[in-house]
Amino acid sequence: xxxxxxxxxxxxxxxxxxxxxxxxxxxxxxxxxxxxxxxxxxxxxxxxxxxxxxxxxxxxxxxxxxxxxxxxxxxxxxxxxxxxxxxxxxxxxxxxxxxxxxxxxxxxxxxxxxxxxxxxxxxxxxxxxxxxxxxxxxxxxxxxxxxxxxxxxxxxxxxxxxxxxxxxxxxxxxxxxxxxxxxxxxxxxxxxxxxxxxxxxxxxxxxxxxxxxxxxxxxxxxxxxxxxxxxxxxxxxxxxxxxxxxxxxxxxxxxxxxxxxxxxxxxxxxxxxx
Amino acid sequence: xxxxxxxxxxxxxxxxxxxxxxxxxxxxxxxxxxxxxxxxxxxxxxxxxxxxxxxxxxxxxxxxxx
Amino acid sequence: xxxxxxxxxxxxxxxxxxxxxxxxxxxxxxxxxxxxxxxxxxxxxxxxxxxxxxxxxxxxxxxxxxxxxxxxxxxxxxxxxxxxxxxxxxxxxxxxxxxxxxxxxxxxxxxxxxxxxxxxxxxxxxxxxxxxxxxxxxxxxxxxxxxxxxxxxxxxxxxxxxxxxxxxxxxxxxxxxxxxxxxxxxxxxxxxxxxxxxxxxxxxxxxxxxxxxxxxxxxxxxxxxxxxxxxxxxxxxxxxxxxxxxxxxxxxxxxxxxxxxxxxxxxxxxxxxxxxxxxxxxxxxxxxxxxxxxxxxxxxxxxxxxxxxxxxxxxxxxxxxxxxxxxxxxxxxxxxxxxxxxxxxxxxxxxxxxxxxxxxxxxxxxxxxxxxxxxx
Numbered sequence: 247x248x249x250x251x252x253x254x255x256x257x258x259x260x261x262x263x264x265x266x267x268x269x270x271x272x273x274x275x276x277x278x279x280x281x282x283x284x285x286x287x288x289x290x291x292x293x294x295x296x297x298x299x300x301x302x303x304x305x306x307x308x309x310x311x312x313x314x315x316x317x318x319x320x321x322x323x324x325x326x327x328x329x330x331x332x333x334x335x336x337x338x339x340x341x342x343x344x345x346x347x348x349x350x351x352x353x354x355x356x357x358x359x360x361x362x363x364x365x366x367x368x369x370x371x372x373x374x375x376x377x378x379x380x381x382x383x384x385x386x387x388x389x390x391x392x393x394x395x396x397x398x399x400x401x402x403x404x405x406x407x408x409x410x411x412x413x414x415x416x417x418x419x420x421x422x423x424x425x426x427x428x429x430x431x432x433x434x435x436x437x438x439x440x441x442x443x444x445x446x447x448x449x450x451x452x453x454x455x456x457x458x459x460x461x462x463x464x465x466x467x468x469x470x471x472x473x474x475x476x477x478x479x480x481x482x483x484x485x486x487x488x489x490x491x492x493x494x495x496x497x498x499x500x501x502x503x504x505x506x507x508x509x510x511x512x513x514x515x516x517x518x519x520x
Numbered sequence: 521x522x523x524x525x526x527x528x529x530x531x532x533x534x535x536x537x538x539x540x541x542x543x544x545x546x547x548x549x550x551x552x553x554x555x556x557x558x559x560x561x562x563x564x565x566x567x568x569x570x571x572x573x574x575x576x577x578x579x580x581x582x583x584x585x586x
Numbered sequence: 587x588x589x590x591x592x593x594x595x596x597x598x599x600x601x602x603x604x605x606x607x608x609x610x611x612x613x614x615x616x617x618x619x620x621x622x623x624x625x626x627x628x629x630x631x632x633x634x635x636x637x638x639x640x641x642x643x644x645x646x647x648x649x650x651x652x653x654x655x656x657x658x659x660x661x662x663x664x665x666x667x668x669x670x671x672x673x674x675x676x677x678x679x680x681x682x683x684x685x686x687x688x689x690x691x692x693x694x695x696x697x698x699x700x701x702x703x704x705x706x707x708x709x710x711x712x713x714x715x716x717x718x719x720x721x722x723x724x725x726x727x728x729x730x731x732x733x734x735x736x737x738x739x740x741x742x743x744x745x746x747x748x749x750x751x752x753x754x755x756x757x758x759x760x761x762x763x764x765x766x767x768x769x770x771x772x773x774x775x776x777x778x779x780x781x782x783x784x785x786x787x788x789x790x791x792x793x794x795x796x797x798x799x800x801x802x803x804x805x806x807x808x809x810x811x812x813x814x815x816x817x818x819x820x821x822x823x824x825x826x827x828x829x830x831x832x833x834x835x836x837x838x839x840x841x842x843x844x845x846x847x848x849x850x851x852x853x854x855x856x857x858x859x860x861x862x863x864x865x866x867x868x869x870x871x872x873x874x875x876x877x878x879x880x881x882x883x884x885x886x887x888x889x890x891x892x893x894x895x896x897x898x899x900x901x902x903x904x905x906x907x908x909x910x911x912x913x914x915x916x917x918x919x920x921x922x923x924x925x926x927x928x929x930x931x932x933x934x935x936x937x938x939x940x941x942x943x944x945x946x947x948x949x950x951x952x953x954x955x956x957x958x959x960x961x962x
Contacts, residue, residue: 248575261575267573272573272575273571273573290809305813311812312811313652314825315678322641322652325638325649326649326656331656352645352648461535463536466541511631
């Protein structure tokens with residue numbers, strides 16, 4: 247018993263999912279399904295690749311070609327898929343630890359290459375699957391089971407990192423702002439080169455509890471009340487930007503896409519032969 | 521074309537997000553499950569469906585009323 | 587038609603792989619395997635295939651599995667340090683049964699060791715490098731011609747048994763240049779993926795038909811949607827914590843190789859018929875042994891050699907049978923005694939001697955001759 251969207255784009259027999267009550271991942275996974283539906287892409291033409299962690303479990307629930315791979319390596323697996331089958335819409339769903347810690351190298355190099363993969367980050371600032379350790383996006387001063395005296399690391403801004411590495415489409419969404427986030431994911435998938443949509447999630451069970459952020463509802467309210475647009479972020483003074491969620495598109499350009507460029511090499515060699 | 525609000529209690533984990541952000545306060549959590557407390561106030565905006573992490577509440581075309 | 591060409595071992599691998607149908611290569615520069623990446627970069631786009639230099643060894647292994655999962659025969663090449671890095675994903679390929687070929691041109695270790703010097707220190711890593719129980723196929727060439735022909739065999743076995751296959755080369759063979767004959771006729775057997783036929787099994791990617799040991803393929807990226815995962819999974823490809831299903835899966839992963847050793851295992855036995863002493867060797871070491879054996883034979887000594895071409899699964903049956911006919915067995919390898927352990931396990935009634943080297947130099951025929959004299 248589920249909506250048409252869920253029945254068509256998810257594997258109903260594997261639901262309800264394993265995520266905790268109020269987990270933002272459920273909302274974000276629905277956003278991905280809705281974006282693909284809005285674009286009208288054939289399910290057979292979508293290859294969804296994930297790594298390890300809470301977010302990566304999405305691969306088992308979504309009804310596309312799905313590969314649940316190793317920790318941090320989803321983008322590298324996806325690179326092989328895209329090179330071998332450039333006709334496929336290759337999408338990676340990854341958590342913040344998966345994509346920015348253990349998989350950080352693949353992220354920046356895929357962005358640099360501008361290979362036509364869409365990475366959707368379910369970013370909840372914590373390692374959930376292993377029980378609440380601090381991640382590369384946990385803000386300084388906050389707590390995790392491995393940061394019992396407060397985190398002294400400085401966090402990554404994954405979207406800014408991807409943009410600096412050369413990603414040709416970068417945006418930020420949130421679990422609360424579902425309609426806007428769906429649109430951003432849609433544009434990311436439509437975009438030809440490497441795209442990344444960094445989506446702020448909600449982890450009430452670990453992040454919320456460790457940092458006294460209240461319930462999932464409280465954390466959603468916090469997202470609602472503390473989000474500014476990309477345009478606002480540009481004009482606001484630094485103090486007022488601090489700690490805010492940002493919503494919207496950061497980067498969009500038309501750098502040449504990697505598998506297209508490789509095809510040009512293949513074609514030029516064919517011409518030489520003839 | 522009218523729409524109907526459907527609840528799937530088997531999938532509801534009782535997080536309360538749908539009830540909190542319903543603009544018309546149509547929904548309530550009773551014994552850790554969502555309940556449509558004020559169906560007449562529902563404006564079928566679909567925000568509950570969009571924010572439910574568990575796909576336990578959604579709007580459906582009400583074919584039987586056609 | 588046969589063409590005679592002068593070629594390096596590392597180049598011959600690429601030509602063999604392309605003949606076998608390789609159309610994707612992902613790699614990362616590492617001595618002494620780099621020529622394999624270089625040659626793949628030149629050759630693959632010429633045949634409509636793809637080459638990519640990835641950001642690291644781990645990513646190369648991942649990309650190879652990704653490309654193979656959507657139907658493209660794929661290969662990577664590396665050496666010791668890179669082979670260590672690839673191990674987790676090699677385990678993923680074992681678990682998900684995605685065919686691929688990993689060339690390891692062995693060099694001296696541990697760690698960075700002697701990057702340009704020969705070694706065979708990765709034999710056990712090839713067998714047990716990734717965590718958990720699994721079976722594996724590893725093949726070791728001892729000439730440039732074998733680099734070509736056995737590369738084809740690696741792909742054939744990978745496809746047939748849906749497993750990663752390790753092409754366990756060494757610096758000696760990788761950088762050796764020899765004149766070889768390349769067959770471009772149609773007689774060379776090329777194995778393609780066995781695809782699912784029965785409609786009722788199309789949605790069950792890991793369903794095994796009766797009489798088969800290996801699930802047939804339905805490729806990701808075509809008309810049927812399914813899931814692949816490195817987690818324990820049943821025939822439907824979805825994760826499960828069911829202990830019975832998990833146990834069955836790992837058992838099948840072992841058995842699909844172990845039950846087919848007669849098809850997989852290849853050995854070479856030379857001068858063994860009347861021998862009282864045999865030397866066990868493989869890969870580049872064989873060339874030193876060959877010279878020693880010929881010198882000893884010239885002196886009238888009854889010496890032969892036994893060479894596992896398939897190193898894993900180890901040719902247990904063949905060695906056990908041979909050991910019943912001889913008095914002495916000497917193991918020669920460029921390490922501290924890795925295959926020696928297998929020989930000690932299998933051989934019961936012979937004197938066992940050992941010639942090993944770990945200083946980056948090559949075992950000389952004289953050293954083998956000396957060992958044969960001593961074991962007497």
